[in-house]
Amino acid sequence: MTKISQYQVPIAKKIPHKLIKHGDVRIDNYFWMKDREHPEVLAYLKAENNYCEAKMSHTKRFQEELFEEMKDRIKEDDSSVPYKYNGYWYITKFEKGKGYPIYTRKKDSLDNPEELLFDCNTMAEGHTYFKLVGISISPDNKKASFGIDTTGRRNYTIQIKNLETDEIENDQIEFTTGSASWANDNQTLFYTKKDELTLRSFQVYKHKLGQSDDELVFQEGDETFGVTVYKSKSRKYIIIASYSTLTNEYHILKADEPDGKFEVFWPRKRGLEYSIAHYKDHFYILTNKDKATNFKLMRTSESDRDIEKWVDVIAHKDDVLIEHIDIFKDYLVVSERQNGLNQIRIKQWDGSDDYYLPFDNETYTCYTSTNVEFDTDTLRYSYNALTTPASVIEFNMKTKTKKVLKEQEVLGGKFKKENYISERIWATGRDGTKIPMSVVYRKGIKRDGTNPLLQYAYGSYGNTIDPYFSTIRLSLLDRGFIYVISHVRGGEYLGRKWYEDGKLLNKKNTFFDFIDCSIHLIKERYTSSKHLYAMGGSAGGLLMGVVLNEAPELYNGVIAAVPFMDVVTTMLDDSIPLTTGEYDEWGNPNDKLYYNYMKSYSPYDNIEKAAYPNILVTAGLHDSQVQYWEPAKWVAKLREMKTDSNILFLRTNMDAGHGGSSGRFESLKEDAEEFAFLLDLEGVNA
Structure with missing residues (x-):
């Protein structure tokens, strides 16, 4: 050049x-630019x-x-709303003058001393780019796995921290998605590996602490699919999800039996989309089965997963899209969308109650947020609108009362939401379709x-x-x-x-x-x-x-x-x-x-x-x-x-x-x- x-x-x-x-x-005059290392490209x-x-x-x-x-509108010394998981309160905070998050926890009570998990400001020193993802705490609360990316290419190296000694273990696993799931033995991790060239997540490995030879437990051979692995909210299963745009397949393994063999939940069939959640002795399945374009909720026995045995829990509706479910001990929470607007539906498992949370405008967003606890009456959700800062709200599903745990502060003293107007309008497309804005x-x-x-x-x-x-x-x-x-x-x-x-x-x-x-x-x-x-x-x-x-x-x-x-x-x-x-x-x-x-x-x-x-x-x-x-x-x-x-x-x-x-x-x-x-x-x- x-x-x-x-x-x-x-x-x-x-x-x-x-x-x-x-x-x-086709003649491409600039095809030569594909060489990232070429001096003329960089020039x-x-x-x-x-x-x-x-x-x-x-x-x-x-x-x-x-x-x-x-x-100046952003609160620099800020922290997240704490959430409780397995006996600890977890907190993410930012300190004034620092650009990266700090992760901490407190045992049992928020009044107890704070334990530092990760200070990303210290970890980011010497790097022009730094990202920490996928913090996963072992069931005994003594170790944490996490992923680090220092290039921005979303290629994460998984490491493990001993939370008792505050030391990083020697285990380092490269070319991963950054996240991992612990089996219930506190010694076994399941993680997803990426192809080094295409970055497609295509393999699930089992890693034993302190060992270097990880076992391949699943490989996705179809290049149109990717994979991920996670633990069910019930903590009973390790679940491998194999996914493409139009098709899903899941494999399950009891988390108490990490050396067992994964079983297919139901074999893939092109066009069949489904996702699974475990509750008691059933799996709940969000799926488009039977031409349920907007999805429906079904369930099947834990011991008999034959698709012919799946039964409807919430039927398909032409005008309501089911987007997500959250399962609690006594409640099922369904995130829906109707006429473009988010809705949160709460159903008691015993059938005694079924209602929607009320929202009152057309330019808002609401969604269930961090709900990792299973045995609780409280639902956390977030709400914001074009003119309204974000809030984290705790809703008691039994008493139907709510408490705003945190509302986003807009500093600077100039913002007043009544100074702004929002509306939803519709254009008519060239084919007659009404397009919302x-x-x-x-x-x-x-x-x-x-x-x-x-x-x-x-x-x-x-x-x-x-x-x-x-x-x-x-x-x-x-x-x-x-x-x-x-x-x-x-x-x-x-x-x-x-x-x-x-x-x-x-x-x-x-x-x-x-x-x-x-x-x-x-x-x-x-x-x-x-x-x-x-x-x-x-x-x-x-x-x-x-x-x-x-x-x-x-x-x-x-x-x-x-x-x-x-x-x-x-x-x-x-x-x-x-x-x-x-x-x-x-x-x-x-x-x-x-x-x-x-x-x-x-x-x-x-x-x-x-x-x-x-x-x-x-x-x-x-x-x-x-x-x-x-x-x-x-x-x-x-x-x-x-x-x-x-x-x-x-x-x-x-x-x-x-x-x-x-x-x-x-x-x-x-x-x-x-x-x-x-x-x-x-x-x-x-």
């Missing part, structure tokens, strides 16, 4: 690479970083102000077409972006922005069918829904194309890429975060992490039908000589989900093809992966940069 100054537009060299499939020939990424830094240097002070503003803005905003508006969406994998409160977002709202979450097809906001209608050969519905929401927002004068901005990340970044190709004239600016841009090439490369496991989401391009459909929308393949809006693209060099070269190649080709003089920036985090920077506040610097990009386009610099 030719050496350029930091103010020159980086121009990547072109090396034509021919890609042939189904007789179709190009650094040149783009320097260019972005230089061209945004006039916003540097504003970025610092935004960062401090965001940080959650909207929030500061009181006093007039719908005159002059408001800057940021529209966000994801729309893949059935992941629903619920309306949620954000202290960070206040920096936009207080400067006149309207914020909109478009609940496009591909998520499950309106049930399972909403997801099915936004995947595979229906994927374009996701993109058209977003565009049609934009058109509605302009038509109803919430904003105009001069002030409309769009944002999405990962698969939502793909959404941004398609939107930019399909309707660039609607937007003044777009932020594409770690975007999935080169759909066809990536889905044809089964050596890339996640590819084979996603055939049921995007389709397998080895099939010509799916190849042609993917190619028709793939952002990288559909860049044209056209005018594009202002664009900020982010990437992570160590990203394990969307490889850095996808956004890098896309930006390089866009620079080559675009006919406008608008901004195009690529900012690659050279020390992190898909989730961006580690540390509590480091990620706020990335948020501040993105907000400064948007606000600068609006002429706002304070």
